[in-house]
Amino acid sequence: MxxxxxxxxxxxxxxxxxxxxxxxxxxxxxxxxxxxxxxxxxxxxxxxxxxxxxxxxxxxxxxxxxxxxEMLIDYRTWIKYICLIVFGSFSFTIFTDLLEGNLSYSVLEMVGHVVIGAIFITSIITGFKYISTTNKSVKIQGLIILIIMLLQITLFIGLIYLNRAIDTPIIHFGNTGSLIIGVVAGLFIIGMSLWAKTWILIIIVALFTVPDYLLGLTPLKNETQLIISPWITFGGFAIYLWASYKLEKK
Known part of the structure; x- marks a missing residue:
């Protein structure tokens, strides 16, 4: 209607x-x-x-x-969403890893992505329910979503450092496996962007990938690059949200 x-x-x-x-x-x-x-x-x-x-x-x-x-839970659809979120969390790091060569992931990384995916789903559900049941302003609602997104980015960065500090078995995928995974991840990101009608996924992948690649071309030490890269990612994401808000306001 x-x-x-x-x-x-x-x-x-x-x-x-x-x-x-x-x-x-x-x-x-x-x-x-x-x-x-x-x-x-x-x-x-x-x-x-x-x-x-x-x-x-x-x-x-x-x-x-x-x-x-009074309504039944649509388990089939939510299982699909969960799979998309978990695979999507891997996709954000795959392109950065491909720049360094063939893909290889530790058990800690793989488990960590699943855990972060679960935290993301829980935080989104909690955030959406809070927004829908409280009469908050648009700015507060946007702030809640921003906090959820920043939480995910922080967890990803924390997982990177944790993986470097703790040694767990590593799974190597080789040339063919890495190529296949890279192509599938690329198609996934493009497909999800077309389905959602937004550039946000592509921008996030770029913010995770491009800074590391460009910093790798500089003479800066690895420790310095690790400090600068997250700030570029956070800053780029903040600029994107600000620009989106301005365009939406117009």
Missing amino acids: NEGNLSNKSKEFLQDLRLYLFSSGKNSEEIEEIADELEVHLSEAEKNGKSIDKIIGKSPKEYMEMVSK
Whole structure:
């Protein structure tokens, strides 16, 4: 349905409801069916001069929780998302590693990426639920998402240093294996960018890859490069978020 006839309060609630149900692992089609049905009730209520509270009650959070409990969790879709996130976390480091030669990863690295993926999923779910159930400003919502993203970057950097400090068995992939993994990772990043209609994944990969490559061409010591590289990554990401915010505001 067209939400143009609804009040801003009703529109915001429908958006929050969709976000809450999605972060609760519900099926996208069922979410839209619920939202469309509720939209009809809200539209009729507003035409009759009734408040949105007559439909959803005085606690939007309790209403969202009630609707969520009546819906089944879409495990199939969430397993797909989990696989994409875990593989995506590997993709961000694969291109940097390819610049150094054939791919090889320690057990700690592989387990670490899975753990970071799990933390990312948990933080996204928690963050989305918090945003959808609290009436925060757009700036606060953006700050929450930024904190989640910075947490992931920090964990990745921490994993790099931890892997250098702790020795675990290493798996070598060789020339052919490295080439195949690189091509698959590239197709994955491009495909996800086209699906999501955003350059964010490609930009993140570039921010992780290009600084290390360019610094490697300088006479700077490795220790100095390790200190400078994260700051370039953080700075580049901050500039991208700032530019995106300005464009969105316009």
